[in-house]
Amino acid sequence: MLFSELANTFDRLERTGGRLEMTAILADFFRGADPSGLRDSVYLSQGRLHPEYFPQELGMADKLVLRSISMAAAKPYDEVEREWVRAGDPGTVAESLIKGGGQTTLFSEPLTLGRVMSGLGEIEMAEGKDSQDRKMKKLFLLLRDAGPAESKYLCRIVTGRMRVGAGAMTVLEALAEAFSSKEARADVERAYNITCDMGLVAETIASGGIEAVRAMRVSVGSPIKVMLAERLPSVGQIVERMGGRCAMEYKYDGIRVQAHIGREVKLYSRRLEDLTPNFPDVAEELRRACLAKEAIVEGECVAVDGSGAMLPFQTVTHRRKKHGMDKAVEDYPVRMFMFDMLYRDGEDLTVRPLPERRAALEGAFGPSDKVGLTSMEIVEDAAAGERFFSTALAARCEGVMAKSLKPESVYRAGSRGFLWIKYKKDYEEALSDTFDLAVVGAFYGMGKRAGKYGALLMAAYDHEAGRYCTVCKLGTGFDDSFLDGLPSMMEGHASREKPHDVDAQMEPDAWFVPAVVLEVTAAEISLSPIHTAASSSLGGGGLGLRFPRFTGRVRDDKGPEQCTTAAEILEMYEERGGGA
Ligand code: ATP
Numbered sequence: 001m002l003f004s005e006l007a008n009t010f011d012r013l014e015r016t017g018g019r020l021e022m023t024a025i026l027a028d029f030f031r032g033a034d035p036s037g038l039r040d041s042v043y044l045s046q047g048r049l050h051p052e053y054f055p056q057e058l059g060m061a062d063k064l065v066l067r068s069i070s071m072a073a074a075k076p077y078d079e080v081e082r083e084w085v086r087a088g089d090p091g092t093v094a095e096s097l098i099k100g101g102g103q104t105t106l107f108s109e110p111l112t113l114g115r116v117m118s119g120l121g122e123i124e125m126a127e128g129k130d131s132q133d134r135k136m137k138k139l140f141l142l143l144r145d146a147g148p149a150e151s152k153y154l155c156r157i158v159t160g161r162m163r164v165g166a167g168a169m170t171v172l173e174a175l176a177e178a179f180s181s182k183e184a185r186a187d188v189e190r191a192y193n194i195t196c197d198m199g200l201v202a203e204t205i206a207s208g209g210i211e212a213v214r215a216m217r218v219s220v221g222s223p224i225k226v227m228l229a230e231r232l233p234s235v236g237q238i239v240e241r242m243g244g245r246c247a248m249e250y251k252y253d254g255i256r257v258q259a260h261i262g263r264e265v266k267l268y269s270r271r272l273e274d275l276t277p278n279f280p281d282v283a284e285e286l287r288r289a290c291l292a293k294e295a296i297v298e299g300e301c302v303a304v305d306g307s308g309a310m311l312p313f314q315t316v317t318h319r320r321k322k323h324g325m326d327k328a329v330e331d332y333p334v335r336m337f338m339f340d341m342l343y344r345d346g347e348d349l350t351v352r353p354l355p356e357r358r359a360a361l362e363g364a365f366g367p368s369d370k371v372g373l374t375s376m377e378i379v380e381d382a383a384a385g386e387r388f389f390s391t392a393l394a395a396r397c398e399g400v401m402a403k404s405l406k407p408e409s410v411y412r413a414g415s416r417g418f419l420w421i422k423y424k425k426d427y428e429e430a431l432s433d434t435f436d437l438a439v440v441g442a443f444y445g446m447g448k449r450a451g452k453y454g455a456l457l458m459a460a461y462d463h464e465a466g467r468y469c470t471v472c473k474l475g476t477g478f479d480d481s482f483l484d485g486l487p488s489m490m491e492g493h494a495s496r497e498k499p500h501d502v503d504a505q506m507e508p509d510a511w512f513v514p515a516v517v518l519e520v521t522a523a524e525i526s527l528s529p530i531h532t533a534a535s536s537s538l539g540g541g542g543l544g545l546r547f548p549r550f551t552g553r554v555r556d557d558k559g560p561e562q563c564t565t566a567a568e569i570l571e572m573y574e575e576r577g578g579g580a
Contacts, residue, residue, distance in 0.1 A: 001037035001113045005029070006044060007149040013164040014500065019465055022166050026174035035206050037113045039199035044153075045171055047162025049120055051197035053223045053272040058124050060135055060158040065090040068136050069155070072143035073097040088496025090159055094151035098143060111145045116154070123158060160492075163513065165500045167466025167561075168198060175202055180210040191216040193225040193414030194350060196272060217348040220260045220294045223268040224342055224350070225414030229401060229422040231433055233575070235389055236382035238402045238421045244381070247354065247405055248388045249374040250397040251422055252337050253313045254302035255320065255557065259286050259336075261295045271559045278319045281329055282336050282371065289368040292344045297361065299338035299374070308335070308369070310396045320556070338365075339374040339401075342411055350411040354403055354419075357411065378405070389423065399424035416568070434551060435460070435569070438468055438560040439490065439516045440499065441508030443475075445483075453486050457508045458520060458548070460533045461563040468514045469533040469542060469566050470504045472522065477550030489516060489554075503532040514560035523547040525573040534570040543569050 009029045016022050026045075033041060043049055048056055062084065069090065070080045075097055083093045109115070119142045126134045139158060143151050156162045166174075172192055176184040191201045191213045204212045218224055232238045239246065257275055258268045265283040267275040276283050279301055286297070303315035318332045319325075341361035342350050349357050361373060375395070379385045379402070389400050403409065404419040412419060426433060437458035445454020455475035459468035495511040498504060502514065528544030535542035543566070 001034040001041075003111045003113050003116045003150050004147060005033070006037075006041050006113060007147075007153050010045070010153050010164045011149045013166050016165070019170060022170050023174045023177060026166060026171060027178040030174060030178035030202070030206070035203075038206050039203045040113055040117050042171060042175075042199045042202045044116075044157065044162075045164065045166060046168065046198070047157055047160065049117065049124060051195075051199060051222070053196050053268065053274075055274070056124065058120065058158050059160055060123065060139070062090050062159060064132055064136050065139065065155050065159055066093070068139040068143055069094050069097060069151075071140045072146075072151070073099075089156070089161060091152040091156035091161060094143065094155045095148045098146060098148055098151040109145055111142065111150060116142060120154075120157065161513070163500050165466070167501070168192070169464065169466055171198060172201070175205055176210075179205045180213075184210045184213070187214050190413065194218045194348075195222050196225060197222060218296060218343050218350055220262045220296060220343065221266065223258055223260070223272050224296065226256065226258065226270045226298070227340075227412050227414070227420065228416035229420035230416060230418045231422050231424075231572075234382075235385040235400075235423055238423055239379060239382050239385050241418060241421065242402055242404055243406065245405060246379055247358070247376055247403045248379045248385060249339060249376045249401045249403065250337070250392045250395060251399040251401045251424065252300040252302045252310070252374070253396075253398040254300040254316050254334070254337075256298065257282070257301050257336065258296065258298050258342075259283070261286055261290050261292070261297070269557060271557060271562065277325055278321075279329075279334065279336075280325075282334060285368055285370040286336070289365045289371055291366060292364050294343070294345055295341065295364055296343035297338050297364075298340040298342065299336045299371070301334045301336045303332050304335045305333075312396070335369075336371045337374045338371065340411065350413060352410065353405070353407050354409040355405055393425060398426075416565075433572075435471070435520045435522065435545065435564040436517050436555045436558055436562070437471060437474075437520050438514035438563050439493075439512055439518060440468055440470065440502045440504065440514055441506070441512060442486070442490070442510045443473065444509050449483065452483050453490075453510070454483070456518075457504065457506055458518070459502060459504070459514065459563070460566045460569055461514075461561055462503075462533070462566040463561075464567075465536070466501060468499075468502045468560065468563075469535070470502075470506060470531045471533045471543060471566075471569065472520070472531065472545040472548040473506065474518070474520060474548045474550060476548065477520075477552065479552075482550075482552075503535075505530050505532060514563075517555040517558045517560060517563055519551045519553040519555055520545070520548050521551055522549070525569060525576065533566040534573075537567075537570055543573055545569075 012025050066080045070077045123135045123138050172188045173185050176188045256270045260266045265287050269275050303311040318328045341357050377388050392400050402421045409419050439456050440459045441457030442453040443455045458472050458474050459470045462469050493512045493515045495513050499513045522545035524546040529541045531544035532542040
């Protein structure tokens with residue numbers, strides 16, 4: 001398959017705003033594509049070479065890419081750089097300067113998808129002495145045989161700017177439409193949520209149809225998208241919503257870990273990062289204490305003191321660092337509180353109701369002082385729930401998690417629903433709960449903050465549309481050191497224009513591609529003429545947060561797609577009687 005077929009499709013997607021049209025364009029492409037290129041096409045549509053749980057290290061600096069462009073376009077470097085200063089993105093520069101398409105030299109070869117993947121793979125693997133030079137030359141060899149559209153996307157992929165506006169949900173919908181029917185979308189989504197590998201799902205549906213997709217199962221080594229909880233404002237409402245009976249567990253304030261236990265143990269974060277180097281002691285103990293050959297379990301890692309008492313969240317964050325881990329392992333002991341079991345020795349437990357999964361978990365581990373189960377109680381009325389909540393707080397937890405025990409209480413990978421409902425101490429105060437929002441823009445400050453960023457434009461994620469919608473301008477809760485560090489924190493996410501997947505009416509001084517997530521509190525949710533969250537459901541203005549305040553917590557455990565969603569904010573707004 002020629003890379004140009006894919007690049008032209010990306011071009012069409014980029015020029016389209018509507019989700020339906022994007023789905024149709026992609027479905028068309030998938031139907032006509034050479035099946036052997038389908039998997040890679042799907043990865044590239046997300047700017048990736050591998051499934052998302054595989055760390056990707058392409059990240060070429062803009063100036064290095066400009067050197068490749070200069071060679072491929074046979075233009076002086078200065079001219080290329082001037083163009084870049086004007087356009088801001090090496091992809092746009094490449095598109096305007098590279099007119100080739102394989103006809104430029106005697107040595108050119110057709111730019112197939114296979115060549116692109118292996119070339120990008122070599123760029124990713126290049127390390128050590130001269131690696132920058134080798135990356136630059138490798139990219140030049142690809143650009144030399146590329147036309148304008150192909151050049152544009154090659155440069156965007158290597159600089160981490162590949163955003164054609166078609167998020168995961170659009171791609172999955174298009175796969176369902178291309179190889180089965182619109183109705184098959186739920187099955188396709190589930191397959192993706194239990195494998196985190198869109199390319200594998202694409203290949204499976206193309207070769208074996210929807211039946212093969214339905215037969216896909218969880219397996220040790222490929223992480224599963226985590227199940228998340230809804231919220232309700234009181235324990236009484238939670239017990240009622242659960243039908244008068246549910247399990248209640250402590251809600252531990254630590255780091256969520258999904259452990260894949262085989263011969264070796266691998267730990268994943270909820271963002272699918274590899275946390276094994278951060279918790280080697282937990283990994284070792286899980287293997288030792290686990291009675292099964294293979295298992296996938298989930299739990300929360302919490303820092304504990306010498307007597308086993310739980311310590312605040314800030315303590316366990318020492319284990320999220322990249323360096324000095326040996327010392328952190330020694331200085332900050334942790335305990336893992338397991339709350340779910342998703343797989344055991346060939347059996348996919350995600351399709352089983354919670355009581356069966358909990359029983360499996362209880363039977364799968366021998367005694368250990370480092371890994372154990374969450375505290376849990378079956379609750380049958382609000383008073384018992386309140387008592388359990390107080391015990392949880394006394395044990396220094398942040399609240400409780402109520403979980404359905406009904407036959408439908410399966411593990412819903414990747415979804416937030418009322419099978420799990422959280423209740424936290426903060427809910428007893430002011431506006432319940434916090435919002436995790438993506439930074440999409442910044443405004444320069446005034447007075448004391450002149451010359452620095454003084455406020456940020458924050459957005460929630462619209463999961464259905466795959467877009468980020470603004471909800472507030474955030475200027476409170478920052479201390480000087482945070483503001484001083486902002487430019488370096490946002491470096492690498494700057495965008496010359498409003499990013500393709502951001503819906504905003506405000507015009508900040510700087511735009512950012514959604515990447516950094518901050519925790520924010522607010523006094524109220526209200527209708528807003530300027531913010532865009534949930535505007536499609538409200539048929540007019542959107543929802544905004546009043547008196548937003550940064551809590552001081554950067555949610556580096558969350559990717560932008562795991563932000564609070566526009567639908568959640570709408571739900572909270574309606575719960576409060578439409579802002580009244
Ligand atoms: P929060 O900011 O409240 O942690 P969140 O968006 O990160 O919210 P939620 O779905 O609201 O995630 O809460 C679920 C999180 O609570 C889980 O991801 C997990 O990290 C943590 N947790 C703590 N104890 C439990 C438990 N017993 N069962 C499930 N999750 C738990």
